[in-house]
Amino acid sequence: MDVFFESSQNSRIDGASQTARDARSTARDAEREVAALQRRVDFLTIASQALWEIVRERMGLSDQQILERIKEIDLRDGKADGKISKSIQPCPQCHRNNQSGQSRCVYCGTELPIGRVFDRS
16 A cells, blocks of 8 residues: 555656646746847837937927827827727728728828727737
8 A cells, every 4th residue: 555655646746846847947938038028128119219319300309299199199099008909990081991000091091080999809
């Protein structure tokens, strides 16, 4: 009976050890993915800052004007949440679908109403 119990316990320990190894491997993969995403965010932050400064200098725009445009773009999907949702918006003129991040229809150029979107998800 003791041999059976010991064998059962060893099997459980082996299973738990494998589960722990798998979890460590998954955590390392997630850490690498997070680091890669952080590098992308850092690059996009630098690129955005460079574009911001070029536009400000060459177009003579103020920081306030740029911030107002950012707010306007954020509201195009009907929510001030710092992101553009994956939704569609039909054009009132040609009735073709546009992504909610657009201010004008990509097909006919008609100005799109802000905040009237249909969720695609």
